[in-house]
Amino acid sequence: MAKPIKFDESGDSEDLQSLFDSIAGGGAPVAIAPVETKFVSDASGDSDELQALFDSVAAESPAVMSADKVPEGGEVFNRLGRMTRELHDSLRELGYDKLLGDTARAIPDARQRLAYIAQMTEQAASRVLNATDIAKPIQDDLQQQSEALGVRWEKVFTNQLSVDEFKALAGDTHGFLRQVPAQTRATNAQLTEIMMAQDFQDLTGQVIKKVVDMAQAMEAQLLALLVEAMPQELRAEAPPGLLNGPVINAQGRSDVVSSQAQVDDLLESLGF
């Protein structure tokens, strides 16, 4: 006898097995009644689905439930039982029941990894923006002071300053030069901080690779399963709409633009 389906741990699968076997063996109508009650009281999702399936087929063949038409009811149950049994068998034989279980378990892991990536990149962005917030005023200050001194020195070379003014300028310039190294050192420290903040790339790169591998495995499994279950051609329609996010690869596409210049050209051609 075949093993019970692995991903359904409840006793339900064994019940199903024995139900299939009894129906496949031409089970008497009497056997059906007790089994029906078993389904109703069994709370596992599997039997709910079967119940719904039975109900929908029963709705199509209204004569099924009547006592004098018992053979037809038996036949419907027969067919359904066989179909479901075949599906369960296929899943097991192809090994997909375990794979699907693994895949379903991998999804929370993927979610966690992606959340980690989002967190790392946000932290890096924050560090960099903070560093620029610190460095910019230092640079602005250096610029202002050197420009002001420069103006005064121009006057020296056009003989517009008195001796006293010149002495004052020399003193100010000396003072300025003494504080420049400290300013530049501070700015360099922020530049180093910006460089170090890029370390997230190594960590996120590794995690991204894992998630990509996981997604590829999932895709392969699901596609293979789909092909088994639905041999007819699958429609692959790209979702239309205006919320597509950034274009990753514009090659070969004529419906997207890939530079600001193209945006401007398009708008101009429309008269905007």
Add this chain to the structure above:
Amino acid sequence: MPDPSKIKFLVVDDFSTMRRIVRNLLKELGYVNADEAEDGAIALQKLKNGEFNFVVSDWNMPNMDGLQLLQAIRADPNLKHLPVLMITAEAKKENIIAAAQSGAHGYIVKPFTAATLNEKLIKIFEKLESAST
């Protein structure tokens, strides 16, 4: 050219990093008066309650996206005069056309440079000035 510090901007983007970058760029260009919103719905509320002069908005946002915000602004008699500059990663021609037809004054595609932002802002202000004279 109006006094930059007198122009009140509203920066709308669901990513706080992007909001920070745009505000910093605006500050560097002299536009020191700016507030932010993280989606179109919050933005619309702020616009209705505050005296804003310029909207810079992303497209892809929860609750109310950039296009819907733009359309809501144009539909409100108190807000329809507001200049709106879209800064977005959406690069389909359909997007650009839809934004222009809905009344956007400019469209910047991400990633963008400070120079591009400056250029578009100046262009919009020039157009507004020539329209009012």
